[in-house]
Amino acid sequence: MFGAGYVGLVTGSSFADLGHEVVVRDVIPERIERLRAGEIPIYEPGLEKVVERNRDRLTFTLDVDEAVDGAEFLYVAVGTPPTESGDADLSYVWSVIDHLPETMVDRPIVVMKSTVPVGTGENVRRRLDVRGLTNVGYVSNPEFLAEGNAVHDFMHPDRIVVGAFEERDADRVVDLHRGIETEVVRTDVASAELVKLAANAFLSTRISFINEIANVCEFVGADVVDVARGVGLDHRLGPHFLKAGLGFGGSCFPKDVTALKQLAGNSGYQFMLLQAVWEVNELQKRRVVQKLTKHLGPLQNKKIALLGLAFKPNTDDMREAPSRVIAYRLLSEGAEVRAWDPVAHPADLPGIELCDSVLDAVRDADAAVIVTEWPELATLASREVHDAMARPVIVDGRNLLDPVAAREAGFTYEGIGRPRHASPPDPSRDRKPERRS
């Protein structure tokens, strides 16, 4: 396994859980030292236990030769961050390929887990061939793990996608997953690469779509929570990824929307829809400032508490987190910004005061903004918080709270796409109609 980031660690330790011997190689000495000492360098629920119970089958190393020696599969799980042009940066991928030994026996297979542009497999194949490594196979096996739930996702995937140049390589990669019950989608390499980008872009599209519906709800007095429920019960549409909020973040959706848009553009096709998905998401983060201004007037010298910093709950990941944009928009409006998060304690947010508790963050604040729907915030509309704030204004960027209860507790409450009367759906209100006999 090349890469000891979240994909590499979850995939590597889960393969060990399936009974395979796994060597995880990374270039960051500190990360490898911590892993050898039994420490998990990322926050991912359940991962520590998987690593712990597979100690005997897992090796962590900085040494390429140790990783490659006798390996049947060479999994690539390195980062592919966007470059300035929006294309994926493949330098870590090439570094892995170029450091493979000159001679390898028994047809090991390079398996691509990293999210890469379509065409990467062809290019890797060519580079392997040029290096004389014609006996090394190549398979694209994209990952669909969601942070915070990745350990479960690996063992219970919706599908396993295997794109290969040669059937015999696909067979071996499929066989490697024995023990996992799911659909297997076998394709050519380019299609497998595109499945990953298309899936992430489609999920992002659903989020931007429901966020636009939420914005319309605010104009017409409808409740986006009810609208999403009514839409999502259509089996052709499904209920997932229809939660309105202040925008998507993370290391995947923003990157993959951009990467697919650039990929299409580079091939001569303008992917207009993704342009809109991207812009809606950027505007959505900034709407928080408008909502605050509506209740507080100019934000100069106002004290604003940002509750939750990570791009979603159950992770400490701050990559492309909406909190970053919101924090700096507020600072540029002249506001005083404090923030609280149970696990993300970023050192790179100068000007933002990090607080140890929710209560410290909201003390004397003019407003509190729920940025990440951490379960700890479900009881935010309490007497204690009400009394601590200078003005009891809550902007609920994730529609976590019951608007009616929050207002009854004396707060000025503003959700996303939720009019004044809205409260969470009462399942007893819309039971299935009795069947006629």
Ligand code: UGA
């Ligand atoms: C995403 C995909 O869900 C995974 O399938 C994929 O493997 C992964 O990217 C990847 O490419 O590695 P992840 O970024 O961990 O996983 O997080 P998600 O749970 O998908 O959430 C992404 C963002 O969308 C978060 O900021 C979340 O708050 C937001 N979101 C999600 C919404 O605003 N509304 C929703 O209904 C769902």
